Amino acid sequence: MGKVFAVVLTIITLVSTYFFVVRRWWMPVDISVHGPGVDRQIIETMLGTGILFVLSQLALAGFAWKFGGPGEGRKIKTFPGGASGLVIAVVVIVGIEILTLSLVGSKVWAGMYFVPAPANALHVDVQAEQFAFYFRYPGPDGEFGPIHPDKINDGNGDYFGLDPANDVSARDDIIVGTLTVPIGKPVLLTMHSKDMIHSFYVPELRIQQDIVPGLDIPIHFTATKTGKYEIVCTQLCGLGHYSMRAYIEVLPQDQFDQWLKGQSQ
Amino acid sequence: MDHPPAQSASAQPEVHHHSPPQGFIWKYVFSLDHKVIGKQYYFLSLVAVFVGMVLSWLMRMHLAWPTVAIPLLDKLSPNGAPGGVITPEYYLSLLTLHGTIMVFFVLTTAPQAGFGNFILPIQIGAEDMAFPRLNMLSFWVTFVAFCLMVTSLFVKDGPPISGWTAYAPLSAIGPAGGPGLGLGQELWAFSIATFCIGSLLGALNFIATTLDLRARGLSLMRLPLTVWGWLITAVLTLLSFAVLLTACVLLILDHVGGTSFFIPGGLVVSDQLQPHSGGSPLLWQHLFWFFGHPEVYIAILPGLGIIANILACTARRPPLGYKVITFSMLSIGFLSFVVWGHHMFLSGMSPFSALTFSVPTLIITMPAAIVSLCMICTLYGGKIRFNSFGLFAIGFVSVFVTGGLSGFFLAQPSIDTYLHATYFVVGHFHMVMAVAAIFGMFAGTYFWFPKMFGRMMNETLGKVHFWLTFVGVYAIFMPMHYIGFAANVRRYASFTDDYMIPLIPVHRFITVAALVTGGAQLIFFFNLFWSMFRGKLAPANPWGATQLEWTVPSPPPFDNFGGKHPVVYHGAYEYGVQGSTGDYVMQDSPEKIVSS
Numbered sequence: 001m002g003k004v005f006a007v008v009l010t011i012i013t014l015v016s017t018y019f020f021v022v023r024r025w026w027m028p029v030d031i032s033v034h035g036p037g038v039d040r041q042i043i044e045t046m047l048g049t050g051i052l053f054v055l056s057q058l059a060l061a062g063f064a065w066k067f068g069g070p071g072e073g074r075k076i077k078t079f080p081g082g083a084s085g086l087v088i089a090v091v092v093i094v095g096i097e098i099l100t101l102s103l104v105g106s107k108v109w110a111g112m113y114f115v116p117a118p119a120n121a122l123h124v125d126v127q128a129e130q131f132a133f134y135f136r137y138p139g140p141d142g143e144f145g146p147i148h149p150d151k152i153n154d155g156n157g158d159y160f161g162l163d164p165a166n167d168v169s170a171r172d173d174i175i176v177g178t179l180t181v182p183i184g185k186p187v188l189l190t191m192h193s194k195d196m197i198h199s200f201y202v203p204e205l206r207i208q209q210d211i212v213p214g215l216d217i218p219i220h221f222t223a224t225k226t227g228k229y230e231i232v233c234t235q236l237c238g239l240g241h242y243s244m245r246a247y248i249e250v251l252p253q254d255q256f257d258q259w260l261k262g263q264s265q
Numbered sequence: 266m267d268h269p270p271a272q273s274a275s276a277q278p279e280v281h282h283h284s285p286p287q288g289f290i291w292k293y294v295f296s297l298d299h300k301v302i303g304k305q306y307y308f309l310s311l312v313a314v315f316v317g318m319v320l321s322w323l324m325r326m327h328l329a330w331p332t333v334a335i336p337l338l339d340k341l342s343p344n345g346a347p348g349g350v351i352t353p354e355y356y357l358s359l360l361t362l363h364g365t366i367m368v369f370f371v372l373t374t375a376p377q378a379g380f381g382n383f384i385l386p387i388q389i390g391a392e393d394m395a396f397p398r399l400n401m402l403s404f405w406v407t408f409v410a411f412c413l414m415v416t417s418l419f420v421k422d423g424p425p426i427s428g429w430t431a432y433a434p435l436s437a438i439g440p441a442g443g444p445g446l447g448l449g450q451e452l453w454a455f456s457i458a459t460f461c462i463g464s465l466l467g468a469l470n471f472i473a474t475t476l477d478l479r480a481r482g483l484s485l486m487r488l489p490l491t492v493w494g495w496l497i498t499a500v501l502t503l504l505s506f507a508v509l510l511t512a513c514v515l516l517i518l519d520h521v522g523g524t525s526f527f528i529p530g531g532l533v534v535s536d537q538l539q540p541h542s543g544g545s546p547l548l549w550q551h552l553f554w555f556f557g558h559p560e561v562y563i564a565i566l567p568g569l570g571i572i573a574n575i576l577a578c579t580a581r582r583p584p585l586g587y588k589v590i591t592f593s594m595l596s597i598g599f600l601s602f603v604v605w606g607h608h609m610f611l612s613g614m615s616p617f618s619a620l621t622f623s624v625p626t627l628i629i630t631m632p633a634a635i636v637s638l639c640m641i642c643t644l645y646g647g648k649i650r651f652n653s654f655g656l657f658a659i660g661f662v663s664v665f666v667t668g669g670l671s672g673f674f675l676a677q678p679s680i681d682t683y684l685h686a687t688y689f690v691v692g693h694f695h696m697v698m699a700v701a702a703i704f705g706m707f708a709g710t711y712f713w714f715p716k717m718f719g720r721m722m723n724e725t726l727g728k729v730h731f732w733l734t735f736v737g738v739y740a741i742f743m744p745m746h747y748i749g750f751a752a753n754v755r756r757y758a759s760f761t762d763d764y765m766i767p768l769i770p771v772h773r774f775i776t777v778a779a780l781v782t783g784g785a786q787l788i789f790f791f792n793l794f795w796s797m798f799r800g801k802l803a804p805a806n807p808w809g810a811t812q813l814e815w816t817v818p819s820p821p822p823f824d825n826f827g828g829k830h831p832v833v834y835h836g837a838y839e840y841g842v843q844g845s846t847g848d849y850v851m852q853d854s855p856e857k858i859v860s861s
Contacts, residue, residue: 001651001728008736009663016667016743025747025771027683028764041679049670056641056666063644064659067580070648076582076841077646083586086638094634098627101677106620108679113616130443130534149531150538161533194533196435196442197546199611199686203752203764208682212546212613213434214529230762234686234754236428238435238443239354242757 002068006061013057017050031204031225031250037108038206044104048097117188117220122181126191127160128198128211131240133231134159137174139264145170152194174263179231179248181223182256188220199235202248210235223250285823297397298823302404303383304717309411310375313366316415318783320363327351329769329776331759345423353758354444357426360756362418364429365453368560369460370411372702376567377502378403378467380709381495383717385471387814388489390480390831392824395473399466406463413456417449425450428756430557433527433549437519441534454516461510464502471499480813482833487852489812489837490584493591494570497598501559501566504602509556512549519544550612554605562601564698565665566594568705569636572661575708576640578810579655580647581848583838586639593632600629610678611685619678626676630669637666653727657708660735661701668697671746686756689749692742700738707734710793715807719820720800726792730785737782744771811839811849
């Protein structure tokens with residue numbers, strides 16, 4: 001029975017590893033400046049844990065193969081080095097692994113969150129609501145009109161609760177359903193929600209950030225490839241959660257300028 | 266407490282012999298006997314795990330074939346499944362109830378309150394728990410909590426749709442937020458609050474019993490590792506469930522008391538400005554995960570104890586590193602209280618805190634890795650017997666390692682930014698927490714069934730059950746890691762996004778694997794109930810194990826030791842030695858140990 005177990009576990013281990021190695025299902029191509037750092041971190045972790053996975057499962061399989069049965073006359077042996085050997089091995093191997101991962105990983109994380117967006121960043125305001133995202137550009141005056149929650153009304157198309165009659169800065173605000181950004185230019189999103197917690201996830205951008213009602217959450221990125229990508233909600237927000245999505249469209253600078261101009265007319 | 270003065274077993278002092286209660290009600294329903302209460306918890310979990318498994322089947326069928334009509338489901342919920350087809354919101358109700366029932370009424374209940382109640386007092390040589398009445402109360406409070414939770418299936422708009430984590434403001438806002446968020450959510454909160462009370466009472470009892478009622482000679486370092494697992498879990502329960510209880514009370518007040526603990530001002534739901542102000546959605550998350558992370562270890566530590574204990578018996582040698590395993594479990598318990606923020610890297614809390622929570626999360630992998638390696642290397646040089654409980658114990662080590670390693674990814678905020686809320690997380694926690702803990706329960710059942718019911722389980726059925734389950738769980742949960750890497754988002758009722766549509770065939774594979782593996786559990790249910798009445802009669806010590814529960818008849822008499830006080834002379838794992846009865850020496854045997 002021990003030998004059967006060893007064979008089955010070995011097959012499971014090899015099959016499990018195979019699909020990761022050939023990348024049958026894998027991350028989409030990254031389209032952000034910080035993305036390669038995230039990907040490197042993921043690959044390094046995959047290598048480290050992959051080796052530990054295969055070694056430990058094969059050790060388990062090997063011991064089950066070798067030490068099964070009553071073994072008449074055979075003496076009980078103890079693993080060379082004993083438990084303290086294992087403790088030292090874990091502290092050294094896992095310790096180095098943890099130290100490397102946290103030092104490198106912290107830098108990646110710090111690059112995304114600790115550094116403020118550059119001054120020239122394009123500023124877009126994001127409103128999330130039960131089952132849609134809306135994006136607001138400040139318009140020619142470069143200023144966002146203030147938000148009045150009591151004025152929010154989806155029926156009238158006032159997703160942000162603007163009051164153009166009284167707020168001058170609100171009059172030229174541009175509100176769209178697709179996040180349109182230029183390539184190679186930093187983009188700063190200020191995200192808020194009018195109802196539940198939502199989350200802004202673009203796998204290609206390697207960005208995921210909860211949007212919490214009552215908070216203005218900033219996040220910034222620079223896109224490196226043109227194209228249209230899906231933005232999906234990843235925080236359970238109600239019955240239509242699965243259908244909550246929008247698109248981000250990355251355009252060359254000149255096309256973006258043209259698009260923005262067209263919107264403000 | 267060191268070695269007690271040598272004395273023969275017959276010289277043990279006689280004490281007052283308690284006679285069992287008479288009448289069905291006092292014997293089986295409102296019993297004060299820890300063994301009956303342990304079985305009550307066990308059967309409650311058995312019902313709960315069956316309900317939870319059926320819920321997961323419904324979810325899996327809906328994910329693979331969203332338009333398929335499931336027979337009879339429209340009878341249970343005409344609104345949630347008109348014509349038997351599950352609506353997106355009913356999918357979320359099923360998801361909430363599946364998670365809640367499995368985490369609370371199965372993973373928290375069976376390994377600790379079920380096996381712990383039955384086995385712990387006997388293992389430490391006590392005649393019952395320290396507070397038998399409190400023990401009875403804990404069970405019945407838990408039972409009421411379960412009834413409240415199941416009732417939510419039958420109220421008009423069904424169970425809540427906010428998930429087992431019940432994030433506010435969705436969980437706090439009431440019916441305006443969606444179906445099931447009114448009465449359903451209130452029932453949920455009342456049920457969990459009640460459950461907390463039951464768990465707190467149980468935890469007090471476990472701690473007092475373990476510290477005060479140990480037999481003479483049973484020093485802490487002679488405790489079986491199972492007892493260590495239950496003791497540490499009880500401490501974690503006491504500290505963490507108190508916080509969840511508070512959180513649930515606040516949530517209930519947000520519903521019925523007009524308060525705004527978790528709801529900020531300016532909230533607009535369905536174009537209506539909500540009459541709330543000043544609350545914080547993140548407050549709920551901090552309170553919930555302050556409980557929620559220790560909870561993961563509450564689910565798995567009893568399993569670790571049970572498996573370390575069983576591996577020694579099945580490999581016929583002492584566990585490698587008894588002290589190392591004990592202190593690793595203690596440090597896992599301590600560290601579990603400083604890592605809760607790793608559930609909240611992307612929640613909008615300060616990104617600086619993310620690093621603060623990431624480091625202890627990575628550090629906790631050390632004691633976890635040490636325990637795993639000690640378990641693997643316990644097999645080295647042993648004489649392994651591959652019966653049902655042995656197979657499940659070795660299988661536990663495999664799935665625990667697999668599930669633990671994927672934790673390395675999620676512990677790092679810079680990776681979590683990609684993998685958070687994908688199926689990678691679902692695969693990770695199911696493997697390390699659910700499957701591992703359930704393997705612990707299966708191993709525990711096959712191991713202690715003779716003691717609990719006085720009969721033997723069928724070995725052949727047990728082995729068939731093991732093989733189907735072991736291969737099955739990998740077939741279900743490994744592909745979840747793959748589609749998580751392809752950014753498949755969890756908690757979606759169906760996959761309509763462009764990039765997720767190509768992943769649907771993988772979901773179909775997972776669904777088939779889940780149905781087959783679930784079906785294999787019927788073999789276990791059959792074996793369990795058939796053996797209870799038709800199994801071979803069990804001797805006192807069928808496995809040649811060394812702990813005190815194997816010194817008493819199967820099943821043990823009402824007061825466990827027939828009025829005698831056992832005396833302990835040895836550590837818990839004297840295997841691989843020359844004893845008068847074989848390759849082991851029982852803990853209460855006064856004979857000297859000669860290594861074989």
